[in-house]
Every structure is written in C-alpha cells, then in structure tokens.
Amino acid sequence: MSASDPGRRASISVVVPFYDDQAALDRLLAAMELQTHTGPVRIVVADDGSRVPPILPRSSRYALHTVHQDDRGFRAAAARNLAVAAYPADLLVFLDADMVPEPGYLATVVAALQHLDVVVGRRRHADLGNWSPSRIGEWLTGRAAPPRELTPPAWLAEGYAATANLADSNSRSYRYLISAVLAMTAEMFDRIGGFDERFVGYGGEDWDLAHRCWLAGARWRYLPGAVAWHNGADLAGRLDADELAQVLDRQRERLTPLLPDPWFRRLQDHPGAHPPTQVPSVAVILTEPELPADSLELLVAGLAAGGEVHLWLDLAGQCWSGGPLPPGVHLGRPSPEELSRIPLVIDGTVAATRWAPKGGVG
Structure with a gap:
C-alpha cells in the first residue's frame, strides 16, 4: 500500500547510522521526543559494528529498534540499507547520529513528501559535545539559550540559492543532497536500489544515491524550514588542510569509478591515477x-x-x-x-x- 492511499497514514522509519557515540545518539533521541509530528514513527538505529552496542531508552513515544552489522570499515551505506530492509516503511527519514533535529523537522519533511520524492533538510552547526539530553530539551523548548552557531559550508548555501532550493535543478544538482538530513519515499528508494554498498569509507554514497534519483526522474527540494543541528563544524572546519585533502582524495577515489558525471570526473587532478570507470556516462x-x-x-x-x-x-x-x-x-x-x-x-x-x-x- 502506497503512502498516498486514502484512509491511512504513511508509515515512517527514521534511520540513524551509528558508530560508538552514545552521547550523540542520546541527544538525537531527546530531540526526537519533542517532534511536533503526531502519529506512529519507528526509529531504527543502524549500528555499523560498534565496540559497545547502542543503548536505547526504556520508554519512548516511538518504537525503537536496532540492527547491527560487523565492523568492516565505515559502511554507512550498508547500515542504512540494512535498517530499511529490516523495518520497511512508506517514508524513509535518514538522520545521522550526530544531528539534533528541531521540533518541526519531522513534520516539515513528512508534509513535503506527500508531493515530492526526495527532500533534504537544512544542516546547521554548533558545538554540542558537552550538551546533555536535558539541556538539549531545554533549548528546543525555549527554556534555555541556543548554542552559538558555527559557520556553515558556503558551497551548500550557494547551491541552494542558485537552484531556487533545488526547484531549478540540473544534472549536477545531486551534489546538494546530503545524507545527514535526507528523506525520501520508499517507492523512490526501491526504484533506484537504495544506497550502493560498494562505498566503504566516509562520504560519497549520498551523491551516488542522489544522482540515481535524478536519472529516475525524482521530484526533490531543499527544505530550509527542516532544521537539524550538527555537532561540530563542517568537515572543512574540523580538519587541517593536509587532513582535508587526504579525506577528499579518498572520496574522489571512491566516486570517480562509480558516479557517471563527466563534469565531476574532469575535476580530478590526476585522472590517470584513478581506477577504470565502472559506471560509464x-x-x-x-x-x-x-x-x-x-x-x-x-x-x-x-x-x-x-x-x-x-x-x-x-x-x-x-x-x-x-x-x-x-x-x-x-x-x-x-x-x-x-x-x-x-x-x-x-x-x-x-x-x-x-x-x-x-x-x-x-
């Protein structure tokens, strides 16, 4: 039964990839308890081989579940797929464990998915590492001051502005859909085959997924009103120049063979150093x-x-x-x-x- 069938609400799974960060998960779950969306929601924590498995609260307004895979490197793509397969739903909301969604996040996303296939929320940044779940609750309910916001990545804001929040997308707009705050219909997820589990390591799997959504004719938007806060700065703000260059090089090595975008592939400084193209244009x-x-x-x-x-x-x-x-x-x-x-x-x-x-x- 599709999400648009009359007489029933769409089922919702919130998928949270997790690895060895219980404090972050506690903050996210505390924020989820404050969501204004009404109706049943399932939260599935997808454990990517943590040394200490995630601990879920004994009571919650939501159904809480965990799935687990062995630690064979950073495999967020496979972890998300595992959660979706174990607990399917009409609407799939992907939130990274280090995100803190504002109370209106889920309601905004769910409303948009009534007429869209894919949406991406607004990721804001703050240092929340020392914040307890109770302090998160006080902030989100207006009983405590908000955190000091860190500078967001300019390239994302510029991309959304240039595409009228992705309403005027082109074949390169897939770059502006990030999996930390991504949601989509199960129909679209199934049509494109989910995340590509060949992506092992940080980054790239969301661009690949978004590119396949574009080829499948997905209707998508950026939702500036769906706000979730990331603990810490963007990647460029957390690493020095050499570390950032190494991380980006590894991302390019994963993406170049699999992402059929000649524009992206021409950006590589040393195209001959990359493996042969597995997915052609x-x-x-x-x-x-x-x-x-x-x-x-x-x-x-x-x-x-x-x-x-x-x-x-x-x-x-x-x-x-x-x-x-x-x-x-x-x-x-x-x-x-x-x-x-x-x-x-x-x-x-x-x-x-x-x-x-x-x-x-x-």
Missing part, C-alpha cells in the same frame, strides 16, 4: 552486429579502456574471439540495475560496410 549496445571478427576487434580496440563510453556486444549467435576484453567492453546486455545508473544509452543494430575499391589497379 554513455552505454552503447550493439545488437547482433553483422561485423567481421577483425572489425569487431578494431571497434573494441578503439575505445578508451574504462572511459566515459562503455560498449556492450550483444552478439547473439556470433562468438567473440578477440582475446580478453578490455575494461569498458562487455558481452551481452547491461542489466536493469546498470541501465538505471547510466545517463545516456544508445541501443540498436549496427550495419557496417567495409570500404572496398572499385575497379582494378591501372
């Missing part, structure tokens, strides 16, 4: 090509190994005898999952004629 599918074997070999050899264009050879009765296929050349047809990630697909039968001289040599 263009798929060319040749259906039953009536080409001699040496012509097929010439076609394959002419492609840049693992570049922006990948070739699928749907040879049917023909056999490939040209030796090992280079990266970016495949036999058969791309799978539906592969096709869902590729911006441009060219599919058809190829008729090729070899040039031959007319007449004899005089």
Whole structure:
C-alpha cells in the first residue's frame, strides 16, 4: 500500500547510522521526543559494528529498534540499507547520529513528501559535545539559550540559492543532497536500489544515491524550514588542510569509478591515477552486429579502456574471439540495475560496410 492511499497514514522509519557515540545518539533521541509530528514513527538505529552496542531508552513515544552489522570499515551505506530492509516503511527519514533535529523537522519533511520524492533538510552547526539530553530539551523548548552557531559550508548555501532550493535543478544538482538530513519515499528508494554498498569509507554514497534519483526522474527540494543541528563544524572546519585533502582524495577515489558525471570526473587532478570507470556516462549496445571478427576487434580496440563510453556486444549467435576484453567492453546486455545508473544509452543494430575499391589497379 502506497503512502498516498486514502484512509491511512504513511508509515515512517527514521534511520540513524551509528558508530560508538552514545552521547550523540542520546541527544538525537531527546530531540526526537519533542517532534511536533503526531502519529506512529519507528526509529531504527543502524549500528555499523560498534565496540559497545547502542543503548536505547526504556520508554519512548516511538518504537525503537536496532540492527547491527560487523565492523568492516565505515559502511554507512550498508547500515542504512540494512535498517530499511529490516523495518520497511512508506517514508524513509535518514538522520545521522550526530544531528539534533528541531521540533518541526519531522513534520516539515513528512508534509513535503506527500508531493515530492526526495527532500533534504537544512544542516546547521554548533558545538554540542558537552550538551546533555536535558539541556538539549531545554533549548528546543525555549527554556534555555541556543548554542552559538558555527559557520556553515558556503558551497551548500550557494547551491541552494542558485537552484531556487533545488526547484531549478540540473544534472549536477545531486551534489546538494546530503545524507545527514535526507528523506525520501520508499517507492523512490526501491526504484533506484537504495544506497550502493560498494562505498566503504566516509562520504560519497549520498551523491551516488542522489544522482540515481535524478536519472529516475525524482521530484526533490531543499527544505530550509527542516532544521537539524550538527555537532561540530563542517568537515572543512574540523580538519587541517593536509587532513582535508587526504579525506577528499579518498572520496574522489571512491566516486570517480562509480558516479557517471563527466563534469565531476574532469575535476580530478590526476585522472590517470584513478581506477577504470565502472559506471560509464554513455552505454552503447550493439545488437547482433553483422561485423567481421577483425572489425569487431578494431571497434573494441578503439575505445578508451574504462572511459566515459562503455560498449556492450550483444552478439547473439556470433562468438567473440578477440582475446580478453578490455575494461569498458562487455558481452551481452547491461542489466536493469546498470541501465538505471547510466545517463545516456544508445541501443540498436549496427550495419557496417567495409570500404572496398572499385575497379582494378591501372
């Protein structure tokens, strides 16, 4: 049953990826108790292999659950997928454990998802590391002064302003959807296959997910009224220049093979240092090509190994005898999952004629 069915409320799961930070989780759960949204909500804490499992309060206005996966590196993408699979719902609200949502956060997000597929909230920043759950409650209910706000990342604000809060999006606007304050319908999540679990390490999985949402035709918006506070500064404000450069380099190494955006890939300082492209920007599918074997070999050899264009050879009765296929050349047809990630697909039968001289040599 879809969220739009008359006579029933949409079911809601709030998914919180977690790793060894009980104090942050306590602050988030305290803020969730103050949400103005009415109706049943499930909170699922997705433990990414913590040494000490998360502890949940004995009583709550919500149903509280945990799921657990082994510690095999930073696997927030897999943890979120695990939570969604264990506790499916019509609407999926992803909140990182170090976020503190304001009381109206959930109501704003849920209302927007009645007519949109994906929304991203406003992430503000403050030093909340020494704040107790009770102090969080006093602040959010107006009984204590708010924290001093830290400088937010300018690039996000500029991106939202330039796109009219994502109403005027283009093929690069996926960069402004961040998983710390992301929500979407289960229908869209299922359509694109959820988070890509190949992302291991900090960052990148939200851009990949958002890019696939864009290709699937998602209707999305930035919601400045859906405010959640991040404990601490943005990444650029927490690390020195060398540390930040290392983190960003690792993100690029994960994203470059998997994110089919030529603009993003051209930003890389040393494109030759990155692994071959696993997800191309263009798929060319040749259906039953009536080409001699040496012509097929010439076609394959002419492609840049693992570049922006990948070739699928749907040879049917023909056999490939040209030796090992280079990266970016495949036999058969791309799978539906592969096709869902590729911006441009060219599919058809190829008729090729070899040039031959007319007449004899005089």
